[in-house]
Amino acid sequence: MGLSRNRTRALLIVAAIAAGTAAAATPAEATWTTAPMCGDWQVETVAQGLEQLENLETDDNGGFYLSGESKIYHVDAEGQVRTVLDGMAAPGGLQLDGSRLSFLTRQDGKLWQLDTTTDQLSAPADFAGNGLLRLPDGDLLTTWVGTEGGPSKGVSRYQHDSRTVVPNWAAVPRSEGLALSPDHRAVYTDDLFxxxxxxVPVDTPDAWAVVATVPSPVPGLDDLTVSRDGMLYVAAHLEGAIYRVDPETGKSCVVASGLSGGWTGPSSVRIGRDGDGWALYVTGFDGTLRRLVPPAGVELAPVR
Structure with a gap:
């Protein structure tokens, strides 16, 4: 419960800062504009009535692994839900490599490995964080925005060969989600506040740079993913929306809005199979997994 209170407080601070900024600005000073819609995306419910959902990862068979408040779920391609693990200390980011599912538990700062063929857990390693991303060399990155307790730690790196942690590998402020660029040369992250x-260039993480800002006074960015054509899809938790962002131009549009909002808003977004095509899948703190089906002409495929 302490973890949830910390993050709730941070999101409320985001809203308060934005509200104060808007109140102080005159119309001529306003900097936020409403992003246009990205076409007619269809929103469908895949599963609901689950715990507060933090993250998701595709299983490469049309289904997903989901992290809840204390559970790891699996949802298959037909929408059937199974609890894989229970009694976990606030599971967070998930990454699947073959049959090995890596995930973090945020309350005790541990990294776990689950064999998804046997549901057996390996001994945990110390790796405190929230978001999780596997690099092509097998190392893992995590984020620690500061709402989990203590100051922000930017992006940290877990070196899988030595089982050692490089803290503040990229000292970006208030980092939340993580996604790998199509050319594997960079990592994208977002600022909650x-x-x-x-x-963040993988070879020179200190040379990180801001490439875009979502045009909303209170987005509360939580997570993001990248499509093969280089577009970013970003979960705006407080606003209850999903944005598409072009990191080359900084331009953005709204894929979907009204996906709950405030504390119960979207927490993670991934590209996954939808029949013969692809769709966006979104978890929310309202315990719902949603599918966002793109309109014709939208190129949507995950980074490999």
Whole structure:
């Protein structure tokens, strides 16, 4: 419960800062504009009535692994839900490599490995964080925005060969989600407080740079993913929306809005199979997994 209170407080601070900024600005000073819609995306419910959902990961068979408040779920391609693990200390980011599912528990700062063929857990390693991303060399990155307790730690790196942690590998402020660029040369992350999207070069993580800002006074950015054509899809938790952002131009549009909002808003977004095509899948703190089906002409495929 302490973890949830910390993050709730941070999101409320985001809203208060944005509200104060808007109240102080005159119309001539306003900097936020409403992003246009990205076409007619269809929103469908895949599963609901689950715990507060933090993250998701595709299983490469049309289904997903989901992290709840204390559970790891699996949802198959038909929408059937199974509890894989229970009694976990606030599971967070998920990454699947073959049959090995890596995930973090945020309350005790541990990294776990689950064999998805046997549901057996390995001994945990110390790796405190929230978001999780596997790099092509097998190392893992995590984020620690500061709402989990203590100051922000930017992006940290877990070196899988030595089982050692490089803290503040990229000292970006208030980092939340993580996504790998199509060319594998950079990682994208987002700032919970400012709505900024940040690009971190893998070889020179200190040379990180802001590439875009979501045009909303209170987005509360939580997570993001990248499509093969280089577009970013970003979960705006407080606003209850999903944005598409072009990191080359900084331009953005709204894929879907009204996906709950405030504390119960979207927490994670991934690209997954939808029959013969692809769709966006979104978890929310309202315990719902949603599918966002793109309109014709939208190129949507995950980074490999």
């Amino acid at each position: 400012t709505g900024q999207i940040i690009r």
